[in-house]
Amino acid sequence: MNLSRRNFLGLLGATALAGAFPLRSAFAGAQAHVVIIGGGVGGATTAKYLRMFDPNLKVTVIEKNPVYIRPYGSSEVVTGHISMDELNVSYEALKSRYGVNVIIDEVTGFDPDKRSVKLKGGRGVRYDKLVVSPGIELLxxxxxxxxxxxxxxxxxxxxxxxxxxxxxxxxxxxxxxxxxxxxxxxxxxxxxxxxxxxxxxxxxxxxxxxxxxxxxxxxxxxxxxxxxxxxxxxxxxxxxxxxxxxxxxxxxxxxxxxxxxxxxxxxxxxxxxxxxxxxxxxxxxxxxxxxxxxxxxxxxxxxAMRAGKIAKAMGLTDDKGWCPNNRKTFESTLHPHVHVIGDACHADAMPKSGFSANTQAKSLARALVELLAERDAPVPVWENTCYALAGSDYGLYVADVFELDEAANKINRVGKFNRYLRLDATPAQIRMGAVYQQAWLKSFTEDCFA
Amino acid sequence: MKLQYTLWPLLLLALLGNAQADGKKVLEKVEKTAKAPVADSLSKDELREMIRELIQEEIANVQPVNTAPAQPLTPVSAAKAGELMAHTCAGCHGTNGTLANEAFMPLAGMPEQEFVQTMLDFRDDQRQSTLMGTVANGLSETQIREMASYFAQVPMEVSP
Known part of the structure; x- marks a missing residue:
């Protein structure tokens, strides 16, 4: 990835920028603009909930693939339980129902001082707050x-x-x-x-x-x-x-x-x-x-894996390959006004799962609305459930609620109760687990994208 | 229909959602639930079908409220108590608890008392569940009450 940081804006005229997006950001005093890089679970959920929380916000998702291929449940393709096509998720509902701008393009430049990103297609996009939800890179x-x-x-x-x-x-x-x-x-x-x-x-x-x-x-x-x-x-x-x-x-x-x-x-x-x-x-x-x-x-x-490529190119990763952040707002400790969520970020006890990214996205969306209104971000709360199958009729899970230790900047699991399917679960509970796992694939996709 | 009662203990929140239910009815339902046998002989498909029926039945008892889907349910103001917590349920129960599908009970419009009683029962192991017991265990009673109050004021609007 050739990311020309900082200087690329100099190559673009102000007119070119204005043509790409009307600049009604906080700088102009009217409509704040939140730009989201990555249209996966984290990015899509952030976009949807931002617009639900505050319809006056301008929200733009930049994603390189025109259709999302969901990873969760994709092992069912391997055994032919479902087809590849059934993994496809459309961005139409985000656009039509929630008024999110979805730009299919790649980010090739980033100027944190001017709060702008540059796209491969040549456009520049300015933001008040930038969300980066890039997923993983496989090593x-x-x-x-x-x-x-x-x-x-x-x-x-x-x-x-x-x-x-x-x-x-x-x-x-x-x-x-x-x-x-x-x-x-x-x-x-x-x-x-x-x-x-x-x-x-x-x-x-x-x-x-x-x-x-x-x-x-x-x-x-x-x-x-x-x-x-x-x-x-x-x-x-x-x-x-x-x-x-x-x-x-x-x-x-x-x-x-x-x-x-x-x-x-x-x-x-x-x-x-x-x-x-x-x-x-x-x-x-x-x-x-x-x-x-x-x-x-x-x-x-x-x-092995680390944060998605774009995170590194933007200078958002640490020596472990993941993105350090303020756990309350997920704001990067390396670039202000940039918030990283999902698999790519450090989240302590929270696993790298779609469910985690989804609840992080909601707490982030709320935090951004509050921050842009110059109010304090509320105390966040998160949950995770990973459903899994041992067989088509055999469902199990890990489920957790998480809380923030603000002083330590750390996310902890709440309580020490059993997080898993009970070892003495009845056959019906186990089969119900499989029913819920299958239903979750649909309800979860809807909560993120529709 | 006769099989339905064997399922009560397994349904996460299937008892909930009847906007007309009063406190007495809630307690009667809870009583019945605690005593019901477990449906181990049912296949996965039978279980799914039973849940689907139950959910449909519960939904039929609720008067739908007409709201446009894009209508923001949260005003442009500071987050309400319980709201952030409530959004963590949406991954399964649908955005604002308004999704009704084959397995998850919609939470929108649920009377506060039903929500609170059921969650406390899950938490205290008074009612069997798959994973709701685990989730409820991570919540304080105050959080449960705040969530109940949030969901109670969300219009019941179900997308099939």
Whole structure:
């Protein structure tokens, strides 16, 4: 990305700017303008709620793709439960119902002093407040032997949905009978905590029907993951998975845990058993791990990640690759009047999930309305729910409420109660979890985009 | 219809939403709920169908209020107590609690007392749920009351 910062405005005449947008910002004293870079969950929700809270605001979303492809629920494409087209979300409702300006273009310049961004198409856009919700960038190259080119042609990631998701679905269908599907789970922190475990579970379920002698291996650079115990209980019931000892702790005696003499269709290799990936040998379809080589017919890698590219180009990231901010208003500590939300920002106890981005967007929208009216931003409150499936009829979740410790600039989880599906959940509760998961995909999309 | 009662304990907020319900009715419903058996024998599709029916039935009891969808429900003023909290429900229950779909109960227009009683029961494990117990556990009673008061004044307007 060639971002010419600071100076690009000098190349543009004031007339050109005025032509792009009537300047009725705070500078002119009339209509404040909030510009949002990124039309994903965070950006779209911010735009919608800003206009709901204050219809006098001018709100512009700048997004490079004309249609949003939702990542949440996209693993269902891999097993053919839904088609790629069903992931598409339109920006029409944001425009027509909420009066949001949606510009399909890319940001190529940023002048924080003049509060302007420049677009590839040549326009300059001035803002009173800028929201950046860029999602993630996948660091394919962090794994030796892996690259974006390989991900697009041979060993898909599909963690940002698109052509790689479709490729993975094709590969699964074409997998030989008795073949191996290998999922390489990511290191922390990453988008969608239960996701790298839900996907192989859905693949295992699909294989039981279509390729019953095949197997699924999850290799992991971690020893635990969010929803691990409830997910493993589901695997135990559905895929003859033997629950490792540490995860049996706390399961009530009333809950039956099955013991298997043979390994089941799904296997999980944590870091302590050598699960950490070392390198990929694409030609031989082999992943070298700390515990040895794993040869597979289909390999799905979720690489390490950091804040979306634009955040770095705009100078909004720290040395860890994420965006430091004031947790109350999500204002960047590196550039004033720029607020970063969603996967890209530091949010402490809040996971990198669509639900998090959605509630961050709402507290941000309220904060911006208040700040632009020269009132204090209210004390924010956030929630997260990650629904996940261990099988099509087996729903589970992690749910949390979060609060701000303003003095420490830190987001904490409220309380110490159980965050997960109860280990002694009834079969009906588990099936209801799956009903809610499916319904949530729709209700959530509507809350963000319609 | 006979299966419906077996489902009461599992429905997150399906008991809610009847704008005509008075305090006594609420307590009767709560009583019934606590004693109902669990519908373990039902398939996922049957469960979904039952919830859909229940929600439709509840909605039919509510007089719809005519409001344009683009109409801002929040005035251009400082946030009301409970409002920010209430917006965190929208990821499932729809923007301002006005969505009715196959699984989530709309929260808009719900009488305060029903909302509060149900949330407290979820929180105190007096009522079974999937995840509402977890969510309710993260909330103080004051927060629950403020949310109840916010949702009660949102016009019940349901998009099918």
């Amino acid at each position: 394919y190259d962090k794994l030796a032997g892996y690259s974006q080119a390989i991900a697009e042609s041979k060993v898909p990631s599909g963690w940002i949905p698109g052509a790689q998701t479709a490729l993975l679905a094709e590969q699964l269908k074409a997998m030989p009978q008795g073949g191996t599907f290998l999922m390489v789970a990511p290191p922390n922190p990453y988008r969608c905590p239960p996701g790298p475990y839900e996907r192989p579970a859905l693949v295992a379920e699909w294989l039981q029907k279509h390729n019953p002698t095949a197997k699924v291996i999850i290799t992991d650079p971690k020893d635990k993951f969010v929803t691990d115990q409830t997910m493993m209980l589901g695997w135990n019931r559905l895929y003859d998975f033997t629950i490792p000892k540490p995860f049996l702790e706390g399961i009530p005696a009333s809950v039956e845990v099955k013991q298997y003499s043979q390994p089941g269709i799904l296997e999980w290799i944590p870091a302590k058993d050598g699960g950490t990936p070392v390198s990929l040998d694409v030609a031989n379809k082999t992943l070298k791990t700390e515990g040895g080589d794993i040869k597979a017919d289909v390999i799905n890698i979720v690489p």
